[in-house]
Amino acid sequence: MPSVHIKTYGCQMNERDSEQVSKMLTERGYQLVTDETEADVILLNTCSVRDMAEQKAIGKMGMLRKLRRNRPHLVLGYLGCMAQARGASLLQTSPHVDLVVGTQKFHRVADYVDDLLKTRMHALIDDERRAIVDTEEEAGSQSTIREQEVEAGQVTAFVSIMQGCNMHCAFCIVPQTRGEERGRTIEEITNEVRSLADRGVKEVTLLGQIVNLYGRHEFSKRDGISPFVQLLESVCAVDGIERVRFTSPHPIGYRDDLIEAFARLPELVEHVHLPLQSGSDRILKIMRRGYTSEKFQKLAERIRAARPGMAITTDVIVGFPGETEEDYQQTRALCDAVSFDNAFIFRYSPRQNTPAATMEDQISEELKEARNQDLLQLVNRHVADKLNALVGTQSEILCEGASRHNSERLTGRTRTNKIVVFEGAPRHIGQIFPVKITRASGSTLYGDPAVLD
Numbered sequence: 001m002p003s004v005h006i007k008t009y010g011c012q013m014n015e016r017d018s019e020q021v022s023k024m025l026t027e028r029g030y031q032l033v034t035d036e037t038e039a040d041v042i043l044l045n046t047c048s049v050r051d052m053a054e055q056k057a058i059g060k061m062g063m064l065r066k067l068r069r070n071r072p073h074l075v076l077g078y079l080g081c082m083a084q085a086r087g088a089s090l091l092q093t094s095p096h097v098d099l100v101v102g103t104q105k106f107h108r109v110a111d112y113v114d115d116l117l118k119t120r121m122h123a124l125i126d127d128e129r130r131a132i133v134d135t136e137e138e139a140g141s142q143s144t145i146r147e148q149e150v151e152a153g154q155v156t157a158f159v160s161i162m163q164g165c166n167m168h169c170a171f172c173i174v175p176q177t178r179g180e181e182r183g184r185t186i187e188e189i190t191n192e193v194r195s196l197a198d199r200g201v202k203e204v205t206l207l208g209q210i211v212n213l214y215g216r217h218e219f220s221k222r223d224g225i226s227p228f229v230q231l232l233e234s235v236c237a238v239d240g241i242e243r244v245r246f247t248s249p250h251p252i253g254y255r256d257d258l259i260e261a262f263a264r265l266p267e268l269v270e271h272v273h274l275p276l277q278s279g280s281d282r283i284l285k286i287m288r289r290g291y292t293s294e295k296f297q298k299l300a301e302r303i304r305a306a307r308p309g310m311a312i313t314t315d316v317i318v319g320f321p322g323e324t325e326e327d328y329q330q331t332r333a334l335c336d337a338v339s340f341d342n343a344f345i346f347r348y349s350p351r352q353n354t355p356a357a358t359m360e361d362q363i364s365e366e367l368k369e370a371r372n373q374d375l376l377q378l379v380n381r382h383v384a385d386k387l388n389a390l391v392g393t394q395s396e397i398l399c400e401g402a403s404r405h406n407s408e409r410l411t412g413r414t415r416t417n418k419i420v421v422f423e424g425a426p427r428h429i430g431q432i433f434p435v436k437i438t439r440a441s442g443s444t445l446y447g448d449p450a451v452l453d
């Protein structure tokens with residue numbers, strides 16, 4: 001039985017794509033292995049959002065070449081976003097690679113791997129190696145990812161609802177790597193969620209590059225309700241689904257019907273991700289984000305007013321081309337004013353063929369790093385304040401299994417997406433129950449299910 005090892009870089013969408021490729025390969029008789037030295041096929045599912053992620057994958061692929069000394073038939077492939085963005089040019093960077101498959105062709109990976117492995121098993125001379133590159137667009141590719149494996153005890157799952165983005169933010173490579181917005185139908189998605197619920201899943205996270213604008217060009221509004229909110233209604237109504245999350249959204253997609261949905265759909269959790277990117281109106285305009293700092297702040301207030309205890313997290317880019325000290329201070333002030341539950345801060349990284357990559361006034365790495373550290377300190381203070389405020393209270397958690405850092409302990413998430421670690425018993429796994437929060441440290445809460453009031 002041939003063996004395959006898949007390494008995934010980047011976001012949850014990539015994790016979901018890798019799961020699907022794994023499923024297709026295991027259905028063909030491949031065995032998944034965690035040790036790459038035992039594999040006949042190694043696939044790197046890549047990320048292009050930052051240069052560092054691309055360099056990591058290219059460096060890794062360089063190291064993997066050495067494994068051919070003992071396994072000359074070894075098939076090596078790049079999948080996903082970097083494969084899509086760079087295409088055949090990756091064969092110059094990594095000449096030993098056999099396969100380059102873009103984001104609309106994941107469903108073809110098993111066929112290509114089969115063909116390559118057969119050839120490699122019978123022709124071991126390097127001259128005879130011919131690589132396969134497939135980065136073509138494919139109509140309907142958003143629906144090729146569907147059925148997913150559910151492991152015993154698995155209670156959370158990701159569900160891909162759409163592909164692509166038409167927004168063209170000046171810094172972002174996603175429209176190049178994932179193409180135009182294309183949504184699966186509400187019926188198809190709901191059927192997948194129903195099937196997950198039948199197999200014990202209680203929480204689903206709906207995935208899309210611009211998830212809360214799902215279906216805006218393809219499906220109609222119903223009584224003024226957007227396709228995304230119609231989808232939320234449908235998914236929340238599935239028996240057995242107790243929590244619904246979604247990521248990654250755009251602030252302009254939080255329209256009235258979505259904010260109202262938080263007030264009326266109890267399965268929608270009290271957490272929204274609201275990517276700010278910058279607090280400077282000048283920079284937001286150059287970024288083509290479509291909102292101002294004032295609109296963003298008002299939106300955060302309206303979301304918090306829709307449901308008590310709502311947590312808001314964000315993404316911020318520091319060091320965008322031309323960002324002055326004044327621009328940065330405006331970002332800092334907005335972060336301070338909104339007081340996010342968590343923030344992912346990124347140093348701007350130029351991405352090929354994006355408008356920002358060729359803008360003048362690129363910021364030095366030293367200045368980006370200084371702003372990153374400064375903002376991180378501010379955000380960490382807010383995170384700590386929010387976590388400490390929960391000590392002594394009760395929170396409902398969904399227990400997902402053993403803690404990653406200490407297998408003696410269990411871990412779960414609150415509805416606001418905060419991690420709680422506690423000493424529990426196997427009976428807790430997969431259950432939703434209240435815990436008393438006993439302390440907070442870093443970004444983690446510690447709790448005790450045994451000391452409930």
Ligand code: SF4
Nearest residue numbers: 165167168169172174
């Ligand atoms: S909305 Fe998001 S995915 Fe789309 S271009 Fe902007 S940052 Fe990229």
